[in-house]
Amino acid sequence: MITLTGNSLTLREMNRILNGNEKVNASEASWERVERSRRAVERIVKEEKVVYGITTGFGKFSDVLINKDDVEDLQLNLIHSHACGVGDPFPEQVSRAMLVLRANALLKGFSGVRKVVIERLLQFVNAGIHPVVPQQGSLGASGDLAPLSHLVLPLLGEGEVFYKGERVESVKAMSKEGIFPITLTAKEGLALINGTQAMTAMGVLSYLEAEKIAYESEMIASLTMEGLNGIIDAFDEDVHLVRGYPEQVAVAKRMREFLNGSKLTTSQGEVRVQDAYSLRCIPQVHGATWQTLNYVKEKLEIEMNAATDNPLIFEGGKKVISGGNFHGQPIALAMDFMGIAVAELANISERRIERLVNPHLNDLPPFLSAEPGLQSGAMIMQYCAASLVSENKTLAHPASVDSIPSSANQEDHVSMGTIGARHAYQIVSNTRKVLAIEAICAMQAVELRGKEKMAPKTRGVLEAGRKVVPFIDKDRVFSKDIEKAAEWLKDNFPVESLKFNEEDETIKGGI
Incomplete structure (x- = not known):
């Protein structure tokens, strides 16, 4: 059970909630803050004070005063009118994350909602009732208005949800779980939708998957090093210490550990003097991606615990301020940055794939084919990787450089x-497929070299991988292999093989 406080939620805990289906509750201190904040809203309504979103309309209608008898209609109309999302729904895990993040933000006690509203959010999480939320339609300020409106509809007994593997009307799932719809009162509709939880939820899932494939990319690159008789000297610690980037040093260290004991790697001058950059510069390139991921992690964990609605209520209602915490710029920039960084993992991976299949760049059979000429082998796998890398380049164009009033x-x-977060997630998915192709080619190459010469760690990964994708002894429909390998990386890769030092913080992450 994860206890939400409004202030301390971590990506590690979100990983447990999203991938381990861990349940959630709220701390007693947070409930006390919620009650104080709600009393302040009720006083504002009773005294008919002019406060944005409580006794006024929204957006351009902020100067329109609302009668206190109409505050419930105001909140319901807000949800109905703002539920304008279109397109395919977010992944179910993202919907789950949105519920958790919205509840956590409201538990900070600056939003003025009743306890029952947050309880419903938590009940949905714990019952596995996840609203169907269209992906398109958010500008990322004033928060994720359209997506979050669709998140709220099921709380009111409207809209659709994912429940036990099916897409059903919300009332059907709620009835089975004994959960009743609520009626929104003053401030509550606005408090529920005026925030960054859609982009942040999408960002959380993207980050967790990106972190995992960043580790996996190093092990796959290690297989490629063996398949190409790569020069191990380039990973010598002294080389990386003098550059000074901790992430680069850490990647080089892991590569040395993965390849420790290998008889397939070489020393400089033994076969060649230098390797190509896609091998020699793995610590520098992958390390730079880790720098970005560390930045993104910091921003996500701040945003996960942020009050992002408007107005915010301070000092028991003595101070109610309309600000701009709903503006998604910090996450927008982080998502764009992450997309670019993860795209580079695919970019350099595709270059390693080319070196594995191109007979002009190695001494392996052309395209790793069992019968070169009669059979094409991995030729078109490289095409597929190149296509995915090119698609990533278009997706990596920063969404945050655009703004439409x-x-x-x-x-x-x-x-x-939210566009940036969605694109980042697609880049992560594409990159995983590129790495899957590299893994397939690298496994083929090391077996052709002699798997008995492999390092113990890489040999273990090869043996696990061969349960997913068999040796290529003749041409077959490789699309199936790529999809299976990508699924392996997503769900079943032997992550224990990536851990060589439990005290090293860079290894712990989301694994």
Whole structure:
């Protein structure tokens, strides 16, 4: 059970909630803050004070005063009118993350909602009721209005949810779990949708998967090093210490450990003096991606515990301020940055694939074919990798550099952070497939070299991989192999093989 406090949620805990289906509750201290904040809202309504979103309309309608008898209609109308999302739904894990993150933000006690609203969010998480939320339609300010409106609809007994592997009407799932719809009152609709939880949820899932493939990319690159008789000297610790980047040093260290005991790697001058950059510069390139992932992790963990709605209530209602914490710029930039960094893992991986299959660049059978000429071997696998890398280059164009004014120019600068998060996730998915192709080619190469000469760690990965993708002794429909290998990397890769030092913080991550 993960206890939400509004202030301490971590990516490690989110990994347990999303991938381990761990349940959640709230701390007693957070409930006390929620109650104090709610009392402040009720006083504002009773005294008919002019406060944005409580006794006024929204956006350009902020100057329109609302009668206190109409506050419930105001909140319901807000959800209905803002539920304008289109396109395919977010992955179910993202919907689950959105529920958790929205509850955690409200538990900070600056939003003025009733306890029952947050309880419903937590009940949905614990019952595995995940709203169907369309991916498209958010500008990333004022928060993720459209996606979060679709998240809220099932709380009201409307909309659809994913429940026990099916897509059903929300009332059907709620009825089976004994959960009743709620009616929103003053401030609650606005508090639920005015935030960055869609982009952050998408970002959390993207980061967790990106972190995993970043580790996996190093082990796969190690297999390639053996398949190409790569020069181990380039990973010598002294080389990387004098550069000074801790992440680069850590990648080189892991590569040395993965390849320790290998009789397939070489020393400089033994076969060649230098390797190509895609081999020699693995620590420098992969290390730079790790620098980016560390930056993204920091920003996500701040945003996961942030109050992002508007207005915010301070000092028991004595101070109610309309600000801009819903603006997604910090996450927008982080998502764009992560997309670029992960795309580079695919970029350099594809170059290693080319070196594995191109007979002009190695002494292996052309395209790793069993019968070169009669059979094409891995020739078109490299094409597929190149296509995915090229697609990543278009997806990596920063979403955050664009802004289109909305709400009659009241909201005249927006982040497009949700687009950036969606693109980052697609880049992660594409990169995993490129790495799957490299793994297939590298396994073929090391077996042709002699698997008995492999390092113990890489040999273990080869044996696990061969249960997924068999040796290529003749041409077959390789699409199936690529998909199986990608699924292996996503769900079943032997992550224990990536750990060589439990005290090394760079290894712990989300694994």
